Amino acid sequence: MKYLCLAYGDEKKYQALSKAEIDAFGIACKGHDEELHQGGHLALIASLSPSRSSTVIRPRNGKTELFDGPYAETKEQVGGFFIIEARDLNEAIQVASKHPGARVGENIGCAVEIRPIEFFEVGEGLGK
Amino acid sequence: VRSADGAGPGDGAVARAVEAVYRRESRRVLATLIRLLGDFDLAEEAVHEAFRAAVEQWPREGVPGNPRAWLVSAGRFKAIDGIRRRARFDEAAEALAHHLESEAALAAAEPAKATSEDRSTAEGESPEAGLEDDRLRLIFTCCHPALAPDARIALTLREVCGLTTEEIARAFLTEASTVAQRIVRAKQKIKEARIPYEVPAPGQRAERLDAVLRVLYLVFNEGYSASSGDAVARQDLSGEAVRLGRLLVELLPDPEAQGLLALMLLHESRRAARTSVSGELVLLERQDRTRWDRSLIREGSALVETALKSRRFGPYTLQAAISAVHAEAATAEATDWPQIAGLYDVLLRADPNPIVELNRAVAVAMRDGAEAGLRLVDSLLAQGDLADYHLAHSARADLLRRLGRKEEAGDAYRKALALTRQEPEKRFLEKRLSDLDPTP
Numbered sequence: 001m002k003y004l005c006l007a008y009g010d011e012k013k014y015q016a017l018s019k020a021e022i023d024a025f026g027i028a029c030k031g032h033d034e035e036l037h038q039g040g041h042l043a044l045i046a047s048l049s050p051s052r053s054s055t056v057i058r059p060r061n062g063k064t065e066l067f068d069g070p071y072a073e074t075k076e077q078v079g080g081f082f083i084i085e086a087r088d089l090n091e092a093i094q095v096a097s098k099h100p101g102a103r104v105g106e107n108i109g110c111a112v113e114i115r116p117i118e119f120f121e122v123g124e125g126l127g128k
Numbered sequence: 129v130r131s132a133d134g135a136g137p138g139d140g141a142v143a144r145a146v147e148a149v150y151r152r153e154s155r156r157v158l159a160t161l162i163r164l165l166g167d168f169d170l171a172e173e174a175v176h177e178a179f180r181a182a183v184e185q186w187p188r189e190g191v192p193g194n195p196r197a198w199l200v201s202a203g204r205f206k207a208i209d210g211i212r213r214r215a216r217f218d219e220a221a222e223a224l225a226h227h228l229e230s231e232a233a234l235a236a237a238e239p240a241k242a243t244s245e246d247r248s249t250a251e252g253e254s255p256e257a258g259l260e261d262d263r264l265r266l267i268f269t270c271c272h273p274a275l276a277p278d279a280r281i282a283l284t285l286r287e288v289c290g291l292t293t294e295e296i297a298r299a300f301l302t303e304a305s306t307v308a309q310r311i312v313r314a315k316q317k318i319k320e321a322r323i324p325y326e327v328p329a330p331g332q333r334a335e336r337l338d339a340v341l342r343v344l345y346l347v348f349n350e351g352y353s354a355s356s357g358d359a360v361a362r363q364d365l366s367g368e369a370v371r372l373g374r375l376l377v378e379l380l381p382d383p384e385a386q387g388l389l390a391l392m393l394l395h396e397s398r399r400a401a402r403t404s405v406s407g408e409l410v411l412l413e414r415q416d417r418t419r420w421d422r423s424l425i426r427e428g429s430a431l432v433e434t435a436l437k438s439r440r441f442g443p444y445t446l447q448a449a450i451s452a453v454h455a456e457a458a459t460a461e462a463t464d465w466p467q468i469a470g471l472y473d474v475l476l477r478a479d480p481n482p483i484v485e486l487n488r489a490v491a492v493a494m495r496d497g498a499e500a501g502l503r504l505v506d507s508l509l510a511q512g513d514l515a516d517y518h519l520a521h522s523a524r525a526d527l528l529r530r531l532g533r534k535e536e537a538g539d540a541y542r543k544a545l546a547l548t549r550q551e552p553e554k555r556f557l558e559k560r561l562s563d564l565d566p567t568p
Contacts, residue, residue, distance in 0.1 A: 001294070031217030038213065039173065040180050088292030089308040091176075094169055116294075116304070 002043065002117040003092040007080040007101040010109035011050055017108070025108075029100035036082070036098040041091075047080035076109045089116065142187040149195045150179055155290050157199045159262035162269075163325055164200070165207050165228060168287070168315045173210065178203035204232055263288070264327045264379045267372075270314075271340040272323050279314035280343050282307050289368045299365045300350065327380075340376065341388050341444060344369050348392050352399075353550070366396060377431075383438040386431045387445025393428035394451035397421040408559075409552040413460035425455045443479035446471055465494040482513040486520055498530040518547035522557060529564060538564055 017025065036042060054069020070077055082099070086092035092114055096102060101110040154175060161171035161178075178199040192198040208228050215222040270284040281300075285291045293311065297304040317323070328336040351365030373389035401415040410416075429452045435445040450471045457463040472488035485508055493501020505524045514520035525540030541561045548554055 001292075028217075031214065035214065038210070039177070041176075087176075088286075088294055089304045090286065090293045090311050091172070093308055093312060094172065 001086060001088065001092070002120050003084050003086060003089070003096070004115045004117050005082050005084060005092075005096045005099065006078050006113040006115070007082070007099060008076040008109065008111045008113065009079045009101065009105060010075050011077055011079070012075070013108040025105060028104040032098055032100040032103045036095070039095065039098075041084045041086055041095045043083040043085055045080070045082035048078060051077040076111065083117070083120075089114070092116075142191065143183070145191050146179065146182050146186060149182070149191075149199075153196045153199065154179070155266075155288060156196060156263060157203060158287065159266040160200050161203050161207070163262050163265060164204050164231070166325070168318065170207050170211075171203075174203035174207040175199075177206035177210070181206065204228075208232065261327060263375070265325050267340055267376065267379075268327055268336055269318065269323060269325055271336075271343045272318070273336070273339050274321055274323060275314050275317055276310070277346075279310045279317075280339070281346060282310045283314045284343050284372070285347065285365075285368065286311060289372060291368065295364075333382075337380070337382055337385065341384060344372055344376070344388060345392075345444070347372070348395070352395055363399075366392070366399075370396060383435040383441045384444050386435040387441055387448050390428040390431035390435065390448035391444050391451060393424045393431070394448060394455055397424035397428065397455065403552065407552060409556045411556075412454060417458065420455065425452075428452060429455065443475060446475040446478060450475070463494070465491055469495045482508060482511070483517070486514060486517075486523060490523055493527055498527045502527040502531065516547055518544045518553070518557075521547065522560075525560070529560075534564055 014022075036045075051070040052068075054071070056067040056069045056071050057064060058067065059065075080101075082096075084092055084095050086095055096112050096114050099112050102112045104110065157178065158171055158175050161174045162168055165171050165174060181202045182195075182199065186192075208225055211221045211225040211228065215225055267284065267288055270287055271280045275283065282293075282296055285296050286293060291299075293308050294304045297307045300307070327333075348366050348369035351363055351367070351369065370389070370392050373385070373392055376385045377389050397420050398412075398415060400421070401417070401419040402410055402412075404410055428448065432445060432448045432452045435441045436449060450468055453464055453468050453471070469488065469491040472484065472491050476484050476488055486505065489501050489504035489508065492504055502524065505520065505527060508514055509520060509524065521540050521544035525537045525544060528534075528537035528540055538561060541557055541564070545554060545557045545561070548557065
């Protein structure tokens, strides 16, 4: 089974951190990040630019219109995501628990959400 | 198996071999690694790592003569490597790595190379007999009374039987996320309460075994009861319980474990006959007995006999004995009711509870007549414990019907109908109700 893991955090709180705090956060993340990359479960991983850079496209009155994002105006926004291959949900939880967002950053609203993937296909656009 | 260079036709064969080894050995390997590493999560990761190493190395080096020992050893060292890596940012991990490494060094002191094939025979710490003990340790730990009952079932099915979280959820008609949390919490509890990874000492064995048997029986019944949901997943559940029962009897030949296995096999023998083509429930007395599985009956009856001879049997063996008496009767009319009623008397002394009393009342009705049975059922219902139990009301309805008291029988069937949630049973009761009063 494949699982999509969404890493959340409070962008404002992160931006309000001091340089020293950001460095310390980075160091704390490093080991957990390495852990996640070991073990052969990770299919892909990505981190995203801030949510204010989002564009939302939606149908309006039968036409497609653009809006400034993000889609949901919540305090915590998705800052990155990764897809893992695991035997079942418990193994996925075990793997996703190694992501820094599940271990550190309690003060900046970090969290990882796991969603089972029902259909998965790699398109031609993801060339080497 | 094949040369090291490039992909060859042997690749598929090795991949299949790894898969076969996974199905056969992964639970055993896990059980041993939990003992060696002292932690469920670490051990599960190590199993994954060990099989990853096998997929990579076996095509090159060939499938080892003793794959299980190879996997245990590979898993153990991969886990230590992992903890070493973690030690760079986690101080506690350093001490753990050191501890596990010195244990591993101790175990490896006698045999030569860690991954060599002769390791399993030379490894003084975990010879084959020891590995079988590990599976028992795992079963007893997963069914530990300190864990919540739901958690015991989920943990046993996942860790011992190798079901996935999603399969367990489907079988129990719950969300996978709910089952996953149960499992995570159970593992935390095992860690925090320091539940030892051991086969209980003889003094506690009976009580702890009882907890294990209870889990097995619940799993079996979940798969056997004709309720809604994914029928196939539920049937598999009974199969898992039987497999687990066989394993338990093999590892620990206890009379009650034999009795429970016998009970499950005897119930299972009637599976084909207990529902009609249209999915209706068929009562024991109306079942087509030629459709009963004779080989399961033989196996079950033989186990009952062995358990009864031990003179240390309990409620499961007695229930199995009752089931075996039914199985021996060629027709419903030929049932030896005096023997069944007698066995219920013994069962009631061993395990006094109102449901056994109800079943005994039905047997007495068959032996001594409906009037005698009805007196027992009425006094049972008056005690109150079974007031909301649909089978008590349907049993009472049946007795009233046999006595020709149609109106009272109708009331009792309606009461039973209001209390049952299972569709096939509802349809069965509705049919009984309409048969009672055929419109002219």
